[in-house]
Amino acid sequence: MKELTIGIDVGGTSAKIGLVDEKGKIQKKTEVKTLKVNNWKQIINEYLKPIDQWLAEGINVNGIGIGTPGFINKKTGELNNAANLPGLLNAPFVDYLKDKYKIPVIADNDATCAAVGEHIFGAGKRYKDFLMVTIGTGIGGGLILNDRVYRGADGYAGELGHIIVVAEGRGCTCGNRGCIEAYSSATAIIKRVRDGIKKGYITTYDKVDPKKIDAKLIFDKAQTGDPYSLEAVESAARYLGRVLGGIVNLLNIESIIIGGGVAAAGNFFIEKIRFYLVQVAWYSLTHNLKIIPAELLNDAGIIGAAALLFEENL
Amino acid sequence: MKELTIGIDVGGTSAKIGLVDEKGKIQKKTEVKTLKVNNWKQIINEYLKPIDQWLAEGINVNGIGIGTPGFINKKTGELNNAANLPGLLNAPFVDYLKDKYKIPVIADNDATCAAVGEHIFGAGKRYKDFLMVTIGTGIGGGLILNDRVYRGADGYAGELGHIIVVAEGRGCTCGNRGCIEAYSSATAIIKRVRDGIKKGYITTYDKVDPKKIDAKLIFDKAQTGDPYSLEAVESAARYLGRVLGGIVNLLNIESIIIGGGVAAAGNFFIEKIRFYLVQVAWYSLTHNLKIIPAELLNDAGIIGAAALLFEENL
Numbered sequence: 001m002k003e004l005t006i007g008i009d010v011g012g013t014s015a016k017i018g019l020v021d022e023k024g025k026i027q028k029k030t031e032v033k034t035l036k037v038n039n040w041k042q043i044i045n046e047y048l049k050p051i052d053q054w055l056a057e058g059i060n061v062n063g064i065g066i067g068t069p070g071f072i073n074k075k076t077g078e079l080n081n082a083a084n085l086p087g088l089l090n091a092p093f094v095d096y097l098k099d100k101y102k103i104p105v106i107a108d109n110d111a112t113c114a115a116v117g118e119h120i121f122g123a124g125k126r127y128k129d130f131l132m133v134t135i136g137t138g139i140g141g142g143l144i145l146n147d148r149v150y151r152g153a154d155g156y157a158g159e160l161g162h163i164i165v166v167a168e169g170r171g172c173t174c175g176n177r178g179c180i181e182a183y184s185s186a187t188a189i190i191k192r193v194r195d196g197i198k199k200g201y202i203t204t205y206d207k208v209d210p211k212k213i214d215a216k217l218i219f220d221k222a223q224t225g226d227p228y229s230l231e232a233v234e235s236a237a238r239y240l241g242r243v244l245g246g247i248v249n250l251l252n253i254e255s256i257i258i259g260g261g262v263a264a265a266g267n268f269f270i271e272k273i274r275f276y277l278v279q280v281a282w283y284s285l286t287h288n289l290k291i292i293p294a295e296l297l298n299d300a301g302i303i304g305a306a307a308l309l310f311e312e313n314l
Numbered sequence: 315m316k317e318l319t320i321g322i323d324v325g326g327t328s329a330k331i332g333l334v335d336e337k338g339k340i341q342k343k344t345e346v347k348t349l350k351v352n353n354w355k356q357i358i359n360e361y362l363k364p365i366d367q368w369l370a371e372g373i374n375v376n377g378i379g380i381g382t383p384g385f386i387n388k389k390t391g392e393l394n395n396a397a398n399l400p401g402l403l404n405a406p407f408v409d410y411l412k413d414k415y416k417i418p419v420i421a422d423n424d425a426t427c428a429a430v431g432e433h434i435f436g437a438g439k440r441y442k443d444f445l446m447v448t449i450g451t452g453i454g455g456g457l458i459l460n461d462r463v464y465r466g467a468d469g470y471a472g473e474l475g476h477i478i479v480v481a482e483g484r485g486c487t488c489g490n491r492g493c494i495e496a497y498s499s500a501t502a503i504i505k506r507v508r509d510g511i512k513k514g515y516i517t518t519y520d521k522v523d524p525k526k527i528d529a530k531l532i533f534d535k536a537q538t539g540d541p542y543s544l545e546a547v548e549s550a551a552r553y554l555g556r557v558l559g560g561i562v563n564l565l566n567i568e569s570i571i572i573g574g575g576v577a578a579a580g581n582f583f584i585e586k587i588r589f590y591l592v593q594v595a596w597y598s599l600t601h602n603l604k605i606i607p608a609e610l611l612n613d614a615g616i617i618g619a620a621a622l623l624f625e626e627n628l
Contacts, residue, residue, distance in 0.1 A: 071598065080598060129467060145459060152566025153443060156599055163560040164594045176594065246477040247564060252466025280478045280490065284385065284394060285470055
């Protein structure tokens, strides 16, 4: 019988769990609450309920991949620095699952999962070396170098969201100042637009409930030429282009894949990022550089987590 | 008979050429002028004179490694972007040497050679992943990732000197503005000190011929507490720490090795770089990070070029 791989996309509110086939298609999926308890086994056991049911139905499972916010330390397999997952911090859940199911279990940061998912099943199939950038509430990243995920010394490589783009610049959620996440994440773009409205700027948002201003609305308005929205998008692209241009200089990568919520704006945003990137990177390194949108969209988290197992067996 | 490897360290004025043994020790070396002619074969043939003599003496040579300024395109094997080597630009000298001697020939950028040299024979032996930074007239770099040199799509990876550290900042020799090379190279440090003197600042340099102000003098004065010199060194370290902190966030490397002329200042400069780096990088990524001086000093260029062959056979 066909073997399937389980992907678990863990979030602070819930985990999306799915069965992924060898083509990267989801055969079954479900969503389970992340319990707000200080007991990691209880949180994990809740996630395992649908898995145990699938196994009871006789589904043949060959491994479990787990994507999480924060960092997975590759030496210990434990979760570090995930502010919205306090219950799972430093918990040995990878070993727990290996023991329980006697199958391979791999966990990694969600942006690294996105990179691996794109590499095995999406826009990254064509590239040996690429940087994945996920732009949403925050900015994350993952690196594929020489056709393999590059994890660095502890497993934290690819996390570009807290690279400083403006010395002593805007405050960031991480506690530092000037991180690219504070300039180019969806959160930063929305904040910029809302802040101006609060200050009384005359904008086209005067009939919009400030709470309903989201990245999609801002990008939609920017695309129709609304100057106030365009300025917010342009600013985000300028800072991101600057950081990505530095990374292109350093790594001479073939491609940058843009994923996450903001990626839905597609080429409109990507062309702006490219415009600023080429101003700061060496020409020799950019004339063949492809900047492209991610291909795995809604279920990227589940597929990316499952793809960790496929990557291991490449 | 013992086999030796030839290392050629090409520069705009001369090439240093040596015979390197399997322990990275130089058995013989010489220096040959880089002819100022617009004929690449003539320049190369001049370099080959001592080599042909060594071969005539019966020395057993197993390969030739060549380090050059600029970029070696890994697809074509040709030299790009080397302003001070116009005669060798876009010349197929690697193929020419392979044809002539029927032995392996590899060329790469001099900072990449420095990285490979440190990895095989020097301070990088202990590390699977590290960034080499060479600080002298300019700033160069090379990357060892997963125990191999990482060259990127075209062979240009590691070149961090033109990463922008200040948007629209100081003019750089590359034509762009704000590159780290314009802030933290020996040239930049010397320029800062000389410029202040020209402006009439009261300094401890009043009895020094401005032409004799070099990086060594500035670092020596800084180490004894001279505030004007210290400010120049501190500024260079601050900008460099900022760029390196971003790279640490991105790559989660184990170590940074500092080489080039400025590296002679050793731990004095390195401790300052670390001071600024830890302010911009994630704590989790810096507490195990080693920043150390290069071990191969005077003959690093020859040994690094020869090491390209050793790296290939790892």
